[in-house]
Each structure stands twice: as C-alpha cells, then as structure tokens.
Amino acid sequence: MESHKGDAADISIHRKLTPDKITVILDEKRAVLSYPAERITSAEIAFMMKNCDEIRVAIPWKSISQLGLNRFRFFGENSIPVDFKTNGASAEERAEFIRRLVKCEVQPEEIIYPGRIFVEEAKEGGVLERPGFGEACLDVARMLGSSPASVYSTLITPEGYVADGNYAAEFAEENDLPLITIKELIFYRLKNEKLIEKAVEATLPTKFYGTLKAIGYRTPIGEIIALVKGNVSEGEVLVRIHSECLTGDVFHSLRCDCGDQLENALKKIDSEGKGVLIYMRGHEGRGIGLINKLMAYKLQEEGKDTVEANIELGFPPDLRSYGIAAQILMDLGVKNITLMTNNPLKIEELKKYNFRVKRMEIEVEPSYENLDYLRAKKEKMGHMICRVNL
Secondary structure, eight states: GGGGGGGGGGGGGHHHHOOOSEEEEOSOOOOOOEGGGGGGGHHHHHHHHHHBEEEEEEEEEEHHHHHTTGGGGOOOOTEEEEEEETTOOOHHHHHHHHHHHHOOOOOGEEEEEEEEEEEEEOOOGGGTHHHHHHHHHHHHHHTOOOOOOOEEEEEOOOTTTOOOOHHHHHHHHHHOOEEEEHHHHHHHHHHOOOOOEEEEEEEEESSSSOOEEEEEEEEEEEEEEEESSSSSSSSEEEEEEEEHHHHHHOOOOOOSSSHHHHHHHHHHHHHHHHHEEEETTTTTHTTHHHHHHHHHHHHTTTTTTTHHHHTTTTTSOOOOOHHHHHHHHHHHHHOOOEEOOOOHHHHHHHHHHHEEEEEEOOOOOOOOOHHHHHHHHHHOOOOOOOSSOO
16 A cells, blocks of 8 residues: 555665675664674674674574474563573674574584573564564565574664664764665565465355455465455554454453453444454464463463463463554555554554554453453553453
8 A cells, every 4th residue: 555655665675785784774762783694703793792782683483493492481572592502702602603503503402591692583574574673684684695584783872872763873874884774674575575465355244243344365374364344445444453362262261351352343343334353363372372372271270370371381472463464454455543452562563564553442351260361461561451450
C-alpha cells in the first residue's frame, strides 16, 4: 500500500552498504554497529569494544537450536551469554569464537556459561517478520552476501549514554561508515519483496459472530487466516491479532485468558460491523508449540510461572512477532487501527510499519486458575492488565 511507503522506499539500501565496513543502523531511540558474523575480525570487534556496550550475535532460532545453545538459560528476554572455554578477552579471540560459532564448529561442551558474548534470537525473515535490531542486522548481512548471522552492539557516547540519532549520524560521518534506519529497511523490502500470498477468500457464516469473510494467506510461518467484516480500507478499523491457543480457544481452558479474548474480539467486530481478526497459527504457547506448552503447564504445576517455564524448556519468554500480521493488514488496505490488545509489543511493532494505532483494552475477569499467569504477564512481560489483584 502506498501509505506504508515514503521517500525512504526509493532509496537503494544496496547503494549505501559497503562490504568491508561496519554499518550503523538506527531506529527512533538508539543505534547499533553491525557486521556479518562469518567475516568478523579483531578490527571490527575492537572498534565495537571501544565505542559500544556488550557484543551480541544475532542468529535465527533454528541456528540456536542446531548449535545446542538453548540448553543454556536465556538472559534478558532473548539472549544467551556465552564464551569459548579456551578464549580470553581479546578482540581476536572473541572474533575467532564468533566465526567458529556461526559456522557450527563449536560444540556445546566447549562453551562457558555465562559469558560475555550475547547470542540473540532473531527472526529469519528479517525486519518484515520483526522490526528489531537483530533482524535488521540479519538483513544487512544477507544484502552484503553473507549468511544470516550478524555481530552487533549498541553505540554509546563518550559520556556513557546510549547514542541518539544525531550522535549516530555524526559518528557515521566521522568514521566514514554507512548509516541506514530500520524504517528504510522495512520500506525497501516492502517495495521489493512480499512474504505473504493471498491464497483464497470465502464466506464464513458463524454461530455467534455473524457472517465473516475468511481470507487464507500462505506465509513463511505457516497458513494464516484473516476474518474480515465490512469495508476495512477506510476509517478506523477494529483489529485483533490473536495468537493461536488450542487449549484456550477450542477447549476453553481456564489456565489462560486467550479463549475469552478471542470471543470478545469477534463479538466487538460483529457489533461494530467492521473489523479484522488475524488468527496467528504457529503462535501456540507464545511460539513454542503445543507439546512444549503442555510441558510448560507441567512446570507451572511444580511452581514455575509462565515465563520461567519457557526459559526452563530452553526457549525465550516470547518467540512471537507481528510483521506477518502487519503485511496482511496492508494487503487488506487497513491504515488506521484500533488494536484490541493488552500487549504493548504489538502496538510498538505495528507503528514501525507506519500504521496509526490506538489501543482498546481487551481484559477479562481473572479466575483462580489463571491469576498467576496473568500476574506474570503483567509483571514480567509488561502487559497492560489492570484487573489482576497484586
């Protein structure tokens, strides 16, 4: 959709990037320095150590699993701090460890945990799957002809503050480094690529929510359905991006609030006569899958909360992202969104794709069975839940 592209979409990112130089990547709040992991040397590491905070290695989830790194605990949401047993702290030793790590030349027993290099889960689809720094770094690595693995670190001022856009621009110019923004990457990729494919559209009469239009999409994360009512290409549109939850949506489990949220959202769309519900298959258990979610339930019965249980199983607290949903909304022509959510992450991500977003709360009355679950979402994941009695 034209409204999701600006002048930045016409800028060739490829013309800005230079294979032998670190790239400065900027968003609204901070900037990072990035370089492809398989080609990292002591020079790039030393430059980052001088000008940045901790060293991060962004790689897709399947690589983290293949390397066996998820046997270690996640720290700070989605990163695992590691080091190589025989390595010291020098730039060359760190660079060698990273190169060997992303080439699968390091065995789990050769790794020290916790360490000083943070391995971070990043979406393989890049900024079109999640508009974060890790994903932007993977995109840049691919554009430079390297595998999707990148070393990056947050740029810091000489006074020790996180660098803002002005400092980042001056820093890039002084050091003759290319500078791009995450929004430029998003617009460039949206103009030149498409991760979703509309496969079918059919009428869906329902028992409780009136007649909906069911639109099926093929996506890199699986088959997704959008339920649409009315003309959603004009005005403000009620939107619910709902993560698949078999236990809550189908079997009405009392352990979560998912089923009630789904029903409430569909009733509001029906009452409004206009809206979209995107049912995100593949989001079961915040992205860990059905069997793992049941394993997490077992751990919760033994005293863990929902976040601790995911980490205990070798997953970050939340593997979900909403870039695919954003592209579906663009395909439907939606521009102004009233988002039914308690999750601030959904709002932040959609805004990065240039949607105008307002929030409508979608809380349900807590029960004895889901009170601890809701409390953990509020306290540990920042969900905007007011009805939980702390």
